[in-house]
Amino acid sequence: MNFPKDFIWGTATSAYQIEGAYNRDGKGVSIWDTFCHTPGKINDNETGDIACDHYDKYEDDIKLMTELGISAYRFSISWTRIFPEGDDEIPNANGLQFYDNLVNCCLKNGITPHITLFHWDLPQTLEDDGGWLSERTINAFVKYAELICKHFSDRVEYFSTINEPQIITRMGYSTGQHAPGLTLPDDTVLEILHSLAKAHAAAVRAMRKCAKRKIKIGFSSTGNLCYPSTGSKEDIEMAKKLTFSTNKEDFLFCHQIFCDAVILGKTCEYNRSWDDVETLNPPLDFLGLNIYNGHEVSSDGIVKHGIGFARTALKWPVTPEVLCWGPVFMYERYKLPIIITENGFSCNDHIFLDGKVHDADRIDYLTRYINELSKAIDAGTDVIGYFHWSFTDNFEWHSGYNERFGLVYIDYATGRRIPKDSFRWYSQLIRR
Template sequence: MLSPVRPPFSREFPADFLWGCATSSYQIEGGTADGGRGESIWDRFCRQPGAIRDGSSGEPACDHYHRWEEDLDLAAALGVRAYRFSIAWPRIFPNGIGSRPNPEGLAFYSRLVDGMLKRGLQPWATLYHWDLPQALQERGGWLNRSTIGAFSDFARVMGDQLGDRVQHWITHNEPWCTAMLGHHLGVHAPGLRDFRAAMQVSHHLLVSHGEAVRALRSAAPSAKVGITLSLHPIRPASNRPADLAAAVRHDGLRNRWFLDPLFGKGYPDDVLSALGEEAPRIVDGDLCRIASPCDFLGVNYYFPETVADAPEGGALRTQVIESGDGPHTAMGWPVDAQGMVELLERVQRDYAPPALYLTENGACYEDVMGQDGRVTDLQRQRFLADHIAAAHQALRVGVPLKGYFVWSLLDNFEWAEGYGKRFGLVHVDYATQQRRLKASGEWLRSFLRTERVMS
């Protein structure tokens, strides 16, 4: 039995603190052949033998494309006030580009946004959560600089179509994952294994962010625009000088490579020096484009990384090592709520964003359904309580944290892991598409009603 957890009351947060839940298009929508949607890089990647652990794909996922009303009802019933979703680029431009967007795709997201507003949910739209149109990949994808312009056009169209109702926009979700997992390690779409290409992709992603910021501001002048980064506190494996130096180098590529240029500092000199010929090609004006002023920074926090010096560990000569101490999630990630405070304090100290949002925080566990049909996921309940308490602590020390989004509303397609890993507040029976609120969802609902439910 887990020990009791006593998070603050929700009323101890600022009155305008935004509580939300998050999803992404490819992970929940399904309907991959419906409504004129084109093929995405994940549709193609999932057909590669061995790419997905259970051989599955994002079809039908949670069939959200057809069941969105039920899902928004679930979100509203939790008591959250915001819903973060992503827009599938192939639903809008099946070929990635074009003079006329797909009207059925536009209509779907218009209905979805109207459904959120009807239920009192503030829409938070993410433009890119990894589902690039396959047609663009066949022209080089993010390695081809022309994709920057295609993304800017996509952003402008969505701003024109939804900007009267969507006031908060995220350009990219976790560009580190797109670049490194998709183009260096090959475990995400498009499945490439080329470090130099990954570094060029990371640069193009950041430039496209800056161009999308400008496009959105042109289409929807009152919109609040930002980007979401996956950030980690970096800890040395020991006090040896070699490990201490390795932690600095690793932080350079994991965190500073994205944060520094976004906040007008350019790419970190130590990382550029270490990359040498593998550094990306930068065109005049790119750094100004990347640093287009944003209204907020989204942070996805899951765990810290422990790093050791490793002479054979790639360009930066580092290695992330397994943390054997303390609890871990079913993904093998260490549970460390205090790391979230450490990270947020660091971001505020070094970059001073105008506002910070935790745009994802959540945990995967081996959920077990009882004979009564309930999922009593006390570990996830404890995880959320600890991390909400950490968010409150960050506020007390002066971090301008404005909101917290739980990942995720629904169990879903967990990328290379397929359907074997569950993060949801709501259990999804993929065979029947039945939804059941888990104990963690019940806990969050009670917490948001300012009830102390663990005594």
């Protein structure tokens, strides 16, 4: 493996998935609070009410991060901890204090904080008033982004506006598997995606104006990615073509439906009605990519996985080559420095008789994927960082606590943290 000396090695989390303290210290209700308290929506009717109790245990967690040796921690801020109703006149001081404590603790321990503004937990009050179809929500997001930037930009350099707009719209408003659990017509879902793009663009402009120093702004995208079966020109060209094409049945799960608009100022096949697209692309400093798997492609098209193909506990296919070719294709198209903001492995982890958590499958997965990422850098792709998803096991959305992605095992009955074998492996990788 070959990585630059200044490469960013980190781990990632999101507020609802780890913090808990869902109704403490003035926090308002988010759509995920509501969704999880609706019977039948989440595996075993589990909630993020306590989650990993990061709200109370953040100092212990950051101490573990220091032992891990990461240089950066990507986390999201809970919008309703700052503005309980979404757009209150005065921010919640307790919420700001928590994130002040978290940021300061990171810096004290030599860890660079990377803030994500919106990782899906929309204030319920805004959803009740039209959600992302309402100008109120767009304006509220800009107000929230501006406040966070003003408050933290003296200490924080990296900000992401939105995490996975494709999943927000696809699973929250089309299939209904995620909060707020709606199944709306395609045209309406596209309006919501359009609103997310407008909110992102307006927030970027507002943050540039109010920042206390030069900051770096981006967002995290996800979607279909392909990789070639061989190094032949024909296979590579077909893989690139199919990466940036989609079908009507799954048109929301593609990078270009959002990235073309907010980076290139262009529409694609499915959002040509966005007549303001040239106003949606203020300059960005990086593009975050959340990559877990992809499709193998030959010159004849997608290659079907064979019987017994390697899969994760979530039954996602294991396709390491996508962490090479995905960044290569995305960098060629968008010309922005790339940060892998999520990549990881859901494993059936458990505590062994020796009291430890041995996750050889995760180590094998990470070795294969990170080796492929090194190849992308060798090929000239400007990849500047990698964030493992996730730091600890956590609340995995509609799957509840059924899936474990962490480098640190959480015993949910006691809250005890147990670093897994992969924790030590990743630590050695970073130091090496």
